[in-house]
Amino acid sequence: MDIADGQTVTNLDISDYLPGNLQFVQVVSTSPAATCGTPAQHHHARRQSGLHLRFGDRHDGHIRRHGAFPFYVPLNDAGSNPVINASTGDDVQCINQAGALGDWTPLDPRDLGGVDNASAGGSGDPPEHILGCKSIAIQKSVANLTDSTNSPGDVLEYTLNFQVSDFFAFQNVIIDDLASDGQHFQSSFAPTLQVKRLHRRLPLRRSERGPGRYPNNDVTISGDVLNNANLIPTGNSEADTSAPGANIAQGSLEKTIYAKNGVACAPQPCSAVRGRRAIPSPIACGTHPTSDFEQFSMEDFVPLPVFSATEVTP
Structure with a gap:
């Protein structure tokens, strides 16, 4: 408080x-x-x-x-x-x-x-x-095993933790984990299952591709409910879901005024300007850490009538 x-x-x-x-x-x-x-x-x-x-x-x-x-x-x-x-x-x-x-x-x-x-x-x-x-529950988390920035080719490890309540019993328990578009299962990795009382842990590994994507990975656990006294099916089923994501790094775009009347400002960027000054105002395009681009273009909409752009010099 x-x-x-x-x-x-x-x-x-x-x-x-x-x-x-x-x-x-x-x-x-x-x-x-x-x-x-x-x-x-x-x-x-x-x-x-x-x-x-x-x-x-x-x-x-x-x-x-x-x-x-x-x-x-x-x-x-x-x-x-x-x-x-x-x-x-x-x-x-x-x-x-x-x-x-x-x-x-x-x-x-x-x-x-x-x-x-x-x-x-x-x-x-x-x-x-x-x-x-809940009577049955699942949680899914993700960790990057390659580096601290999610980028194409990185290996992500997904971990599934699931539990069954002390007061319930299930049969035909199924975990359905569908990889989202742009991910590939790492076939060389063998998933393992760890059991701690009623707590289970299952790691999976996949590789990522594509900039700026947020690959949602839904997972569902479901099972048939049993009578806890005699383990006879009750005729009902129960399910739970989880869906983490990993944001893939992408480029940035920023715009600054770097010169007044042809003289670069120090320090950068330029501060306040007066009217009728020649003010080169470039678009500074940041890095694109995860991919390459073709037919790349930028558009700049200057604030009229404050800035009157009569010449564009690349």
Whole structure:
């Protein structure tokens, strides 16, 4: 949480009202030190659970306040109902609301101070975080193994990380990863599969081509949901998708005034100019790091009537 520069707030309370489908574990850290407990009953509260942090000292806008804590998605919510439907495995949104309340001491004496006169977030405001709770999930990332700039011929390694919830079982799990146009699978590379509990990792390598392209690589994981008790198919399937991209470097174009009345400016570029001056105003075309061009042309639209271009000298 941030406080505006120069402003002072005391008795600052930050509350995270975890929804019934998320389970709080413990406080890991706070900065600065805070007293931890359950949310106070004030106008922010939607439900009496979650985490409450009391920063009792004086606070101003020069220090950022935060608290860190782990949580997880349980099998059943606070009402003993399944968080995710056991038959369909469909995604569920876990909506997390937070709020802050404190005593603000105004800088302007015309503003009135008071107790709990500064608030942020809470009931009625958009949620601070929405988590997609899933029975099966996949994430795809990309890394350039050649250099720091994506260019044709570089080798990119895509990594697929996928998980199955502790409370679900699947069969006929399929990962469908379609390479976008302009990429070629590196046939000499043998993909490997690593399994860590229910976490899987699968790297793939491809080479890139073409400037200025943003090769989206959609991947989909899907599977048939099983009854977790007897592993009999429920007749439903569930899927998840991911799609990273790698922006391929391309050239740049810039325009500067480099001379006045035939005399190059020092330093560059030229600063302010007066009327009726001969001002060569070139287009400086930057490098094209990823390709070559044919029939290349540039157009310059000078601001009329301020600049009157009567001669073009390459």
